[in-house]
Amino acid sequence: xxxxxxxxxxxxxxxxxxxxxxxxxEKGTERAFTGELCNNKADGVYHCVxxxxxxxxxxxxxxSRSGWPSFWQPKSLDKVVEERDSSHGIQRTEAxxxxxxxxxxxxxxxxxxxxxxxxxxxxxxLKFEPREDG
Ligand code: FE
Numbered sequence: 329x330x331x332x333x334x335x336x337x338x339x340x341x342x343x344x345x346x347x348x349x350x351x352x353x354e355k356g357t358e359r360a361f362t363g364e365l366c367n368n369k370a371d372g373v374y375h376c377v378x379x380x381x382x383x384x385x386x387x388x389x390x391x392s393r394s395g396w397p398s399f400w401q402p403k404s405l406d407k408v409v410e411e412r413d414s415s416h417g418i419q420r421t422e423a424x425x426x427x428x429x430x431x432x433x434x435x436x437x438x439x440x441x442x443x444x445x446x447x448x449x450x451x452x453x454l455k456f457e458p459r460e461d462g
Contacts, residue, residue, distance in 0.1 A: 333379040333428040340378065348377050351452040352430035355415075355422075360395025363451020372458040373403070374449075379428035383407050383454065384447070392439070392446055397454065399447040400439045408447070410435060423447060 335343070340353050350356035365374070374384040374397070384399045392398035402408045406426060413422035413434065421435040432453045439446035 335428075344378065345452075347452045351450045352378050352425075352432070355431040356450075357433075358396070358450050358452050363396060365397045365451040365454055365456055366395060368397070368456055370456070370458050372456055374399075374454045374456055376425040376428060376430055376432070377453055377455045378430040379425060380455070381407060381425050381427040383425065383432070384449070386459075390440055392448065394446070394448055396433065397449045397451055398439070399449065400441075400443050400445055402447060408432065423449070425453075 337353070341349055344352065347358065351358060369386075369389075371386050373382050373386070374389075375381060376383055382403050385403050388399045388401050390398055390400060409424040409426050411422045411424060413420045423432040423435050424430060425432060430453055433447065433449040436446045436448055437444060
Protein backbone atom coordinates (compact mmCIF):
# COMPACT_ATOMS: atom_id res chain seq x y z
CA UNK A 329 0.00 0.00 0.00
CA UNK A 330 1.18 3.50 -0.76
CA UNK A 331 2.68 5.55 2.03
CA UNK A 332 0.48 7.83 4.03
CA UNK A 333 0.37 11.40 2.75
CA UNK A 334 0.78 13.86 5.59
CA UNK A 335 0.66 17.64 5.18
CA UNK A 336 0.31 20.51 7.61
CA UNK A 337 -2.93 22.43 7.92
CA UNK A 338 -1.27 25.29 6.07
CA UNK A 339 -0.14 23.06 3.20
CA UNK A 340 -3.64 21.63 2.80
CA UNK A 341 -5.11 25.15 2.85
CA UNK A 342 -2.84 26.16 0.01
CA UNK A 343 -3.52 23.03 -2.03
CA UNK A 344 -7.32 23.17 -1.74
CA UNK A 345 -10.18 25.58 -2.29
CA UNK A 346 -11.96 26.84 0.84
CA UNK A 347 -14.83 24.40 0.32
CA UNK A 348 -12.55 21.45 -0.40
CA UNK A 349 -10.57 22.28 2.74
CA UNK A 350 -13.67 22.65 4.88
CA UNK A 351 -15.13 19.33 3.74
CA UNK A 352 -12.01 17.18 3.73
CA UNK A 353 -9.92 18.59 6.58
CA GLU A 354 -12.68 19.95 8.86
CA LYS A 355 -15.26 17.21 8.26
CA GLY A 356 -17.69 19.58 6.61
CA THR A 357 -20.67 18.74 4.42
CA GLU A 358 -21.54 20.60 1.26
CA ARG A 359 -25.16 21.59 0.80
CA ALA A 360 -27.26 18.95 -0.94
CA PHE A 361 -27.59 19.23 -4.72
CA THR A 362 -24.80 21.83 -4.96
CA GLY A 363 -21.84 19.59 -5.78
CA GLU A 364 -20.78 19.54 -9.40
CA LEU A 365 -20.29 15.75 -9.43
CA CYS A 366 -23.71 14.94 -8.00
CA ASN A 367 -25.27 14.41 -11.40
CA ASN A 368 -22.12 13.41 -13.26
CA LYS A 369 -22.84 10.29 -15.29
CA ALA A 370 -19.62 10.12 -17.27
CA ASP A 371 -17.46 7.00 -17.35
CA GLY A 372 -14.33 7.30 -15.24
CA VAL A 373 -12.74 7.27 -11.83
CA TYR A 374 -13.31 9.47 -8.79
CA HIS A 375 -10.10 10.37 -6.98
CA CYS A 376 -9.48 11.91 -3.56
CA VAL A 377 -9.25 15.66 -4.16
CA UNK A 378 -6.46 15.87 -1.57
CA UNK A 379 -4.09 13.05 -2.52
CA UNK A 380 -5.31 11.55 -5.80
CA UNK A 381 -6.14 8.16 -4.29
CA UNK A 382 -8.51 6.28 -6.63
CA UNK A 383 -11.65 5.98 -4.52
CA UNK A 384 -14.66 5.15 -6.68
CA UNK A 385 -15.43 3.90 -10.17
CA UNK A 386 -18.32 5.46 -12.08
CA UNK A 387 -19.67 1.95 -12.63
CA UNK A 388 -20.59 1.87 -8.93
CA UNK A 389 -22.24 5.31 -8.91
CA UNK A 390 -26.00 5.49 -8.75
CA UNK A 391 -28.72 8.10 -8.36
CA SER A 392 -29.65 8.05 -4.67
CA ARG A 393 -31.63 11.34 -4.99
CA SER A 394 -29.92 12.41 -1.78
CA GLY A 395 -28.19 15.39 -3.37
CA TRP A 396 -24.70 13.95 -3.00
CA PRO A 397 -22.67 11.67 -5.26
CA SER A 398 -23.51 8.14 -4.16
CA PHE A 399 -21.75 4.85 -4.75
CA TRP A 400 -22.59 1.31 -3.66
CA GLN A 401 -18.96 0.33 -3.18
CA PRO A 402 -15.48 1.89 -3.26
CA LYS A 403 -12.93 0.99 -5.90
CA SER A 404 -11.47 -1.41 -3.38
CA LEU A 405 -12.14 -1.80 0.30
CA ASP A 406 -8.63 -0.73 1.30
CA LYS A 407 -9.13 2.74 -0.21
CA VAL A 408 -11.61 3.93 2.38
CA VAL A 409 -11.41 3.83 6.17
CA GLU A 410 -14.60 3.65 8.19
CA GLU A 411 -14.98 5.31 11.58
CA ARG A 412 -17.84 5.72 13.99
CA ASP A 413 -19.11 9.29 14.03
CA SER A 414 -21.36 10.45 16.87
CA SER A 415 -21.38 14.14 15.98
CA HIS A 416 -24.67 16.06 15.78
CA GLY A 417 -26.23 13.48 18.10
CA ILE A 418 -26.50 10.88 15.33
CA GLN A 419 -24.68 7.56 15.03
CA ARG A 420 -23.17 7.42 11.57
CA THR A 421 -20.29 5.76 9.81
CA GLU A 422 -17.77 8.24 8.51
CA ALA A 423 -15.72 7.51 5.37
CA UNK A 424 -12.12 8.71 5.22
CA UNK A 425 -9.42 8.42 2.56
CA UNK A 426 -6.98 5.74 3.72
CA UNK A 427 -4.05 7.55 2.19
CA UNK A 428 -4.47 11.08 3.58
CA UNK A 429 -7.30 10.92 6.17
CA UNK A 430 -9.51 13.26 4.16
CA UNK A 431 -13.12 13.26 5.31
CA UNK A 432 -15.15 12.06 2.32
CA UNK A 433 -18.67 11.64 3.62
CA UNK A 434 -20.71 8.93 5.34
CA UNK A 435 -21.80 5.36 4.66
CA UNK A 436 -25.44 4.39 5.12
CA UNK A 437 -27.08 0.94 5.03
CA UNK A 438 -29.75 1.93 2.53
CA UNK A 439 -27.94 1.43 -0.76
CA UNK A 440 -28.72 -0.90 -3.64
CA UNK A 441 -27.64 -4.52 -3.95
CA UNK A 442 -25.24 -6.26 -4.03
CA UNK A 443 -23.76 -4.38 -1.06
CA UNK A 444 -26.84 -2.62 0.32
CA UNK A 445 -24.56 0.31 1.11
CA UNK A 446 -24.67 3.97 0.15
CA UNK A 447 -21.34 5.73 0.14
CA UNK A 448 -22.71 9.25 0.38
CA UNK A 449 -19.80 11.43 -0.66
CA UNK A 450 -19.16 15.13 -0.88
CA UNK A 451 -18.52 16.30 -4.40
CA UNK A 452 -15.93 18.68 -2.95
CA UNK A 453 -13.89 15.72 -1.69
CA LEU A 454 -13.67 14.13 -5.13
CA LYS A 455 -11.88 14.81 -8.39
CA PHE A 456 -13.33 13.07 -11.45
CA GLU A 457 -11.15 11.82 -14.24
CA PRO A 458 -12.84 10.50 -17.39
CA ARG A 459 -11.71 7.10 -18.56
CA GLU A 460 -9.56 7.14 -21.63
CA ASP A 461 -10.43 4.64 -24.33
CA GLY A 462 -7.94 1.89 -24.88
FE1 FE B 1 -6.72 11.23 0.07
